[in-house]
Amino acid sequence: MAIGLHDSSFKNPVVRWVDQRLPVFTMIQKEYGTFPTPRNFNYFWNFGALAMINLMIMIATGVFLAMHYTAHVDHAFESVERIMRDVNYGWLIRYAHMNGAHLFFAVVFIHIWRGMYYGSYKAPRELLWILGVVIFLLMMATAFMGYVLPWGQMSFWGATVITNLFSAIPLIGPEIVTYLWGGFSVDNPTLNRFFSLHFLLPFVITGVVFLHVAALHITGSNNPLGIEPKGPQDTLPFHPYYTAKDSVGIVVYLAVFAFLVFFMPNYLGHADNYIPANPLVTPAHIVPEWYFLPFYAILRAVPDKLGGVILMFGAIAVLFVLPWLDTSKVRSMRFRPIARIAFLLWTVNFMVLTWVGAKPAEGHYVLIAQIGTMIYFAYFLVVLPALGRLERPLPLPESIARAVLGPKAQLGGGPVPGGATAQPMEKA
Amino acid sequence: MAETSAPSGAATHSPAGAPAEAVTKRDFLKLTTTAFAVVGVGALAWPFISSLAPGGDVLALASTDVDLAPIAEGQAVTVMWRGKPVFVRHRTAAEIEAAREVQLSALKDPATDEARVQQAPWLVVVGICTHLGCVPLGQRPTDARGDFGGWFCPCHGSHYDTSGRIRRGPAPTNLEVPGYTFTSDSAIRIG
Numbered sequence: 001m002a003i004g005l006h007d008s009s010f011k012n013p014v015v016r017w018v019d020q021r022l023p024v025f026t027m028i029q030k031e032y033g034t035f036p037t038p039r040n041f042n043y044f045w046n047f048g049a050l051a052m053i054n055l056m057i058m059i060a061t062g063v064f065l066a067m068h069y070t071a072h073v074d075h076a077f078e079s080v081e082r083i084m085r086d087v088n089y090g091w092l093i094r095y096a097h098m099n100g101a102h103l104f105f106a107v108v109f110i111h112i113w114r115g116m117y118y119g120s121y122k123a124p125r126e127l128l129w130i131l132g133v134v135i136f137l138l139m140m141a142t143a144f145m146g147y148v149l150p151w152g153q154m155s156f157w158g159a160t161v162i163t164n165l166f167s168a169i170p171l172i173g174p175e176i177v178t179y180l181w182g183g184f185s186v187d188n189p190t191l192n193r194f195f196s197l198h199f200l201l202p203f204v205i206t207g208v209v210f211l212h213v214a215a216l217h218i219t220g221s222n223n224p225l226g227i228e229p230k231g232p233q234d235t236l237p238f239h240p241y242y243t244a245k246d247s248v249g250i251v252v253y254l255a256v257f258a259f260l261v262f263f264m265p266n267y268l269g270h271a272d273n274y275i276p277a278n279p280l281v282t283p284a285h286i287v288p289e290w291y292f293l294p295f296y297a298i299l300r301a302v303p304d305k306l307g308g309v310i311l312m313f314g315a316i317a318v319l320f321v322l323p324w325l326d327t328s329k330v331r332s333m334r335f336r337p338i339a340r341i342a343f344l345l346w347t348v349n350f351m352v353l354t355w356v357g358a359k360p361a362e363g364h365y366v367l368i369a370q371i372g373t374m375i376y377f378a379y380f381l382v383v384l385p386a387l388g389r390l391e392r393p394l395p396l397p398e399s400i401a402r403a404v405l406g407p408k409a410q411l412g413g414g415p416v417p418g419g420a421t422a423q424p425m426e427k428a
Numbered sequence: 429m430a431e432t433s434a435p436s437g438a439a440t441h442s443p444a445g446a447p448a449e450a451v452t453k454r455d456f457l458k459l460t461t462t463a464f465a466v467v468g469v470g471a472l473a474w475p476f477i478s479s480l481a482p483g484g485d486v487l488a489l490a491s492t493d494v495d496l497a498p499i500a501e502g503q504a505v506t507v508m509w510r511g512k513p514v515f516v517r518h519r520t521a522a523e524i525e526a527a528r529e530v531q532l533s534a535l536k537d538p539a540t541d542e543a544r545v546q547q548a549p550w551l552v553v554v555g556i557c558t559h560l561g562c563v564p565l566g567q568r569p570t571d572a573r574g575d576f577g578g579w580f581c582p583c584h585g586s587h588y589d590t591s592g593r594i595r596r597g598p599a600p601t602n603l604e605v606p607g608y609t610f611t612s613d614s615a616i617r618i619g
């Protein structure tokens with residue numbers, strides 16, 4: 001090894017030459033090859049990889065859409081129609097981008113749910129969790145601004161209602177909204193800056209994802225048992241075990257994606273967005289995209305403008321402090337009989353909020369939204385802090401290997417080569 | 429201040445010759461440099477923030493003329509001003525009376541009808557719901573006008589009266605009255 005060069009273990013001369021000067025191959029080998037990963041992942045652990053793939057799909061389709069899209073109030077709607085009708089495969093690229101956004105939120109919701117169920121937010125993974133919530137916020141901002149770009153009725157009125165949320169801020173609110181709009185209403189300057197930011201933010205997300213993964217590779221992954229691996233017998237190298245398992249998930253995910261794009265591309269959208277924006281007429285029933293509905297329901301549950309806005313943002317802000325609200329030392333809900341039921345009820349309640357967010361804000365729907373909002377916050381602010389003290393968790397297993405392999409663990413589950421040879425019968 | 433901290437250790441950290449316990453020249457330099465950096469960053473940021481505000485062309489479009497002659501009693505028109513709808517309603521005697529007999533104490537955002545109009549028959553308000561910015565219904569004769577005969581916002585259910593004041597629902601304030609002047613007996617200029 002020459003002085004100042006990285007001590008590379010690669011044999012291929014070209015790879016070795018690069019790796020000595022910039023050890024990217026060593027890094028990939030360490031972080032995605034031999035990386036010790038708990039051996040007991042279930043399929044919930046696929047969703048991080050799926051989110052990563054989804055982000056790449058969004059950027060790839062988005063860059064090509066941007067080549068044909070015109071960010072001007074007089075041309076935006078028509079340029080999107082041109083993408084649909086005249087640009088070769090434009091329909092495919094746009095439908096992939098549109099449905100990719102829906103799927104992205106579905107994947108990330110499951111990913112977050114996984115973290116909440118298995119207590120992945122607890123020490124030492126608090127910062128990893130917080131970075132995840134930051135990604136979620138950035139995704140919401142990105143999707144909101146992307147939805148404005150086709151300049152249909154829902155684009156325009158969604159943009160109007162959401163930017164107006166900021167007018168609830170006392171004193172400076174209206175001024176802030178003028179600065180968001182670059183005018184006195186949602187108009188051409190607004191569309192232009194939203195396009196600029198919609199292009200930029202996915203790359204910011206990519207940066208935060210990098211930090212998210214970097215933090216993950218310091219603490220290592222959590223797992224369905226919520227106990228730390230104690231040695232090599234509890235882990236497997238990421239490759240080929242989890243590259244293979246992730247591939248299974250990716251195939252299923254792509255099948256669902258293809259089904260949406262080819263058979264029901266507009267099912268998750270709103271027909272009103274195929275009507276060009278009209279600043280003089282609000283559609284009778286404006287509804288955000290489904291992934292915003294729970295938060296929209298919380299906004300409308302409060303009869304006071306500022307109060308509604310505070311609770312809506314609070315619904316996400318509370319996730320930032322979740323690691324400190326949940327005072328129980330036990331991570332996985334598998335070993336928390338009461339918290340488990342509470343969390344499953346919270347999940348059902350989240351779905352109820354999604355459903356009621358799409359209903360008109362009148363009559364008993366308002367009451368349902370109010371009860372749902374109370375349950376949403378009660379779980380975080382009352383139930384979790386209290387259960388940490390009151391609940392008696394089930395006994396935790398001795399180790400991951402012990403729990404998944406049973407007595408076999410002692411015989412020599414061991415690290416990879418040992419593990420692979422020790423189970424000839426399973427291959428047959 | 430510094431006298432209270434460990435005297436022996438401090439001496440090794442201070443530049444040769446400088447008294448250990450006093451505020452050093454270096455502290456002063458750090459402070460002034462930081463202060464200048466903050467001012468500099470602020471000065472650099474300002475053009476970028478300011479570029480987000482409405483530009484000159486947007487501000488230049490800021491007034492709209494409306495001819496009132498063709499608007500019959502009981503009718504209303506919607507005009508665009510600064511990209512927003514403005515409602516101009518030619519109110520009937522009954523509507524004016526309804527607006528004037530309300531007790532101020534019954535209002536969420538108290539304002540007399542007299543203070544909201546220049547000439548009793550003509551009500552001019554920005555047609556944007558003060559909740560989250562939808563355009564309320566009530567301009568066309570077939571529209572729902574809510575429980576108080578003015579406008580009804582379908583987005584989250586705000587009811588406005590015949591003076592454009594909020595009477596029920598989540599909107600916090602009355603429909604805004606834009607600045608306008610009568611340029612003749614039958615014309616106004618908004619803005």
Ligand code: HEM
Pocket residue numbers: 055058059060061062063064065066067069080094097098101104139142143144146147148149150198199201202203205269
């Ligand atoms: C986090 C990743 C992203 C998300 C969640 C996202 C989301 C969205 C959504 C929901 C729409 C509206 C689709 C519709 O109803 O038509 C949209 C449109 C658009 N996006 Fe993205 N996007 C992402 C990344 C990107 C990137 C990286 C670019 C460009 C480099 C881009 C360019 C566009 C363009 C040009 C449109 C307008 C055309 C259209 O409406 O189909 N997007 N985006």
Ligand code: FES
Pocket residue numbers: 557558559560561562581582583584585586597598599
């Ligand atoms: S925008 Fe009118 S009631 Fe919400």
